[in-house]
Amino acid sequence: MKDKILITGANGQLGSVLTKSLQKKYGIENVLATDIKFNAAFEGNFEFLDATDFNSIEYVIKEHDITEIYHMAAILSANGEKHPLRTWDINNKTFLNILEAARLNRVKKIFYPSSIAVYGTNAPKDLTPQDYFLKPTTVYGMSKASGEHWANYYFIRYGLDVRSLRYPGVIGHQTSPGGGTTDYAVDAYHYAVKNENFTCFLNETSSLPMIYMEDAIRATIELMEAPIEQIKTRTSYNIASMSFSPKELGQAISQIFPKFKMIYKPDFRQNIADSWPKSIDDNEARTDWNWKPKFNLETMTADMIKHLKEKYKTENA
Ligand code: SER
Secondary structure, rough: OOOEEEOOOOHHHHHHHHHHHHHHHHHHEEEEEEEEEEEOOOOEEEOOOOOOOOHHHHHHHHHHOOEEEEEEEOOOOHHHHOOHHHHHHHHHHHHHHHHHHHHOOOEEEEEEEEHHOOOOOOOOOOOEOOOOOOOOHHHHHHHHHHHHHHHHHHHHOOOOOOOEEEEEEEEEOOOOOOOOOOOOHHHHHHHHHOOOEEEOOOOOOOOEEEEEHHHHHHHHHHHHHHHHHOOOOOOOOOOOOOOOHHHHHHHHHHOOOOOEEEEEEEOOOHHHHOOOOOEEEEEEHHHHHOOOOOHHHHHHHHHHHHHHHHHHHHHHH
């Protein structure tokens, strides 16, 4: 029997790109995209699903004989600070529902996205070790850190095959991000391609770990396809790719758009960025399942700009 994949948060920044990759890889008929909002441009199987409701999740799993779940629904860091209690519900209640419904209905594998936000100001800023003590200071970081422990618990207690990555800031041309701290980098590219200057909400030296969408999606699928005996970290794997500051990003963009300028007006998101690592150590992911990024700041910038130029040309045609 073929695997049947359920994705929550399928309209999100990562969810929508992941859905397309999974459709391509496993067949459009074997992927069920779900979200609380519908996107008119979506192609494939879709159902509305509010993952805070356990019964709805269980119904969808049974109805579609789901065998794998990618639980992408979440509120990100900056929006999380505006609605702390709601964020806890959306990020944690939904994940517990997914874990429990999966366990009770013999779902084989689950993917859970975590984040560099699980680390707090106590952690070393450079090459933060995989197993460093987690003391996050944002509700988003707290929610992801506790989710990782629940993932580990369900694996130890019930043998549920839950796999997870700590994503750096994800940068892609396909979708607009919503409510994250690393999202300034995506916006900067859009402004540059529209020949506009960009006002950045972080200061020029705030270096953060980042990853290109293509690498992030590939890491996700490689982790999920790795033989079970290679998965030794059951909380969440650090994956690193590149790290840069807004100033370094601005310089990379200026290589292609020499007139592009970044203006700096840090706001509350500066505190969030200050609490996160500048770079993380992903040695476990490299060793256990051969993780290796392909893109760096320069190659990502060239690819982003190429795609965004096409996008704006098509939209303005
Ligand atoms: N991109 C996320 C955020 O900024 C970090 O995981 O919230």
